[in-house]
Amino acid sequence: MEHQEEMKTINRIRDGETALFSLFLEQYGSQVHSMIGHIIPCKEDAEELTQDAFVKAFCKLSSFKGDCKFSTWLYRIAYNTAISATRKKKIILPVIDESIIEKVADEAVDSLLDQHENEEVMVKLEGAVNCLVAEDKALIALFYNEGKSLNELSEILQLSVSNVKVKLHRVRKKLYVMIKEYKNEAR
């Protein structure tokens, strides 16, 4: 659905044609669920939060001005819903020293995160991704899985583009450190 067509549909929903909202549900339901699923591991909770996000989007539809894509706006609502849910549950995650992250070379990270055929790296990477904080998980899920651009990410996460770039680099370095620590622990 193009932006203009989306705006027309949104205006019709605002005027009382509630059934048309199912078009957005069909189009974005799986994508939003996938993003929330990366933040919330429990399948049932993820589905419930997806429902909450869509109902919230419907209730706030009058505040959608059309200055960004509808999907971006919807993702922002879904992201905030999922992050709020994670804050209610206090989970203790490993903390990595900032100085260690800063020391990691970009080339080393590039090389490690490209080893998709190395089974050992893949297993450790999965473990490391699960140990990331919810915000970082959402960031990489949106960038790598949903294929969102840096501009879209900045709108969804309400950060500047340069901030998003910095965060992405830091998450990759964090993953690198976690994988290396696993290796050291194994020895």
Added chain:
Amino acid sequence: MKQDKALKKTLTKVDPGGLSYGFDQRVMNAVYVSAEKKNKRSSVLSLGLVSLVSLLIIGGAVYLINAYTSFSLSLTFPQIQFSKESRNILFFSSYIAALVLVLLGFDTFFRRLKHNKEK
């Protein structure tokens, strides 16, 4: 951030999969409920607003009449006297009007009852 193939592959693996059967229907039901609530809230708000504005206008009018005009609200109205004939006609008309109102009330009541049964 060249390719990060390993990261992409891991995230695809972690993907929660599809939505359960009937998810869309459940969400749409929740959406309809919230739409109904929204409509009710807006109609109650507009009714409240109209009542408030009406009260303000009436209050303002009463105040203006009392404060700025010589018109007194306690004016005595001329007494209306009915003849015997006109009194009979008045009673008969009132009886017919009451009958019509009762019948209309029954009609509305039975129509609603039928409508609810059909649902």
